[in-house]
Amino acid sequence: MTGEVVLQDDRWSFVQHPNAPGRPSAASVSSATSFTDASSYQPQVGHLRVVRVDRADWTPEEEARVVRKVDMVFIPWLILCYTALNIDRVNISYAAIMNAENPGHTIFAQLGLDGDKFNWAVSVFFFGYVLFEIPSNLVITYFNPSRWLGRIMTSWGIVATCAAAAQNYSGILTVRAILGCMEAGFAPGTALLMTFWYKKYEVSSRWAYMFAGATLLSSFGGLVAFGVAKMDDIRGISGWRWMFILEGAGSTLVGILTIFFLPDYPQTCKFLTVREKEIIIGRLPPTGPSIVAKTIQFWEVVDALKDWRMYAFSLALMCELATVYSAVYFLPLVIHQMGFQSETAQLLSIPPYMIAAVWITFINWSSDRYQEKAWHGLCCLVLPIIGFFCLALFQGGLSPGGRYGLIFLTTLAEGVVPIIIGLSTISTKGTSRTALRSAFTVACGNIGGAIGGQIYQQTDGPFFVRGHFINAGLLILVLVIFLIAVWSLIQEGEYLGHKANITVFERGGIEVENQVLSVDHVLELTRSNSDRTLGSRLSAGVVPKHV
Secondary structure, three states: OOEEEEEEOOEEEEEEOOOOOOOOOHHHHHHHHOOOOHHHOOOOOOOEEEEEEOOOOOOHHHHHHHHHHHHHHHHHHHHHHHHHHHHHHHHHHHHOOOOOOOHHHOHHHHHOOOOOHHHHHHHOHHHHHHHHHHHHHHHHHHHOHHHHHHHHHHHHHHHHHHHHHOOOHHHHHHHHHHHHHHHOOHHHHHHHHHHOOOOHHHHHHHHHHHHHHHHHHHHOHHHHHHHHHHHOOEOOEOHHHHHHHHHHHHHHHHHHHHHHHOOOOOOOOOOOOHHHHHHHHHOOOOOOOOOOOOOOOHHHHHHHOOOHHHHHHHHHHHHHHHHHHHHHHHHHHHHHOOOOOHHHHHHHOHHHHHHHHHHHHHHHHHHHHOOOOHHHHHHHHHHHHHHHHHHHHHHHHOOHHHHHHHHHHHHHHHHHHHHHHHHHHHOOOOHHHHHHHHHHHHHHHOHHHHHHHHHOOHHHOOOOHHHHHHHHHHHHHHHHHHHHHHHHHHHHOOOOOHHHHOOHHHHOEEEEOOEEEEHHHHHHHHHOOOHHHHHHHHHOOOOOOOO
8 A cells, every 4th residue: 555644733644645555554554643743753664655734824815915916917918918819810800801892902802812712721720730739838848938938929920920921822821820830839838837826726717817808808909900901002011911010020029028027937936925935836736737847757648648538628629619710710701791891890890709708707707716617617608509599590580780799699608718728727637747638628629720710601691501500519519528527527526626625735745746845845945046946956866855
């Protein structure tokens, strides 16, 4: 048998390791109970370790204050980064109707995007994106999150700017494919980064704040497109080309600044005091990703691939993002064919995403606040399913305003995206498992982006009945898969429920590669400003790995 003798609240108890057979001998446990100081107990059986579990020496108010401080550093900057990502990814949808009243200046006319060529220009982005998502996330800790995420942003900003130079169908296909490769890793990288700072029941809401804030700000891409359209033919450059130039340059600048402004780990950040670092580290789950795991553990990766729920969440996210991206890429076109002018359609694409941003924030805050996922996911999916069915069945009898109103129902489906990504990310342990799982889920999910690019065809206008039916069916499938996976997690009880709230202080240290690194030694290193110093000290054996 393998386990630990744990002292908590002045009481000793034996904790058997997961999957370990047998039980401790009465002698080993009784000998432990005769001591009141963990440091004075040396077990005779080599497979037992003693862990002293102290009560957290901070108040809930102090913890909340430190978490708010972390939020104020991370969330606004990540919102800005993700806004840039959204704009550069979907600005081709605004280019589709820009200057439509001047046919010779449209992207369709100048690049020869007849038939389904525009759909493929949209979908090709996701081929490289999916291919490089997992490798990117597996190396992020080696290069440090700020450097790697900043590199990703800078790269895609440069490529997005180059889209303005496309002269034909092949050119825009090439740029969009490379753009997907450059953006790969950002979304799962931010999800992984948050697990270094937040509890399991805080990850979904923080990712949602970023996602919702970016959705809200990027919804004003329609307003930007409205303004940029006025630049048409300035210096002989079409309006849609100006849009790619300006928005790509903005992303490049934000990417460079991210390298310097985005913190990496609690142990190495400069905006927290040592006391605040102790609180942030001590409140984390002991089996979560850690700064000390700087290399990929192959056995963790293999173990992660055995969990069927990773594939379930991935399939659910793929179907979900197919509907999301079909709306993102074609909403201006769908609204335009409802009978609105192109510039009006650009502006009318803003309000649905403003409502969606509020909904995403509220539903994910509530989900983390009440530590419940199934009913919150259900609320995110039922109304959009009804909305898509109404658009498919009753559009002919509605006015343009009535059809536009149903769009608001369909955008509520975006609320479940952070819930799915958050659940998949937190329902495992260890840095390598978490990195693989978050990247695999987001990568497979973004296959839905390629599918979404084909759901609405121009030949299906003005009602797009086929596309609305497809989206309704996809969301029904998401609902079924999501509820089955969440039910399984609830039954297991380790990642949802009271066990998900166990902290480093309660556990007695951080678990790395099935070994416990004493919390005292971890906190000692918070005074260091270099995580590479930490890694070298661990490798050299200067810092003990066992309690």
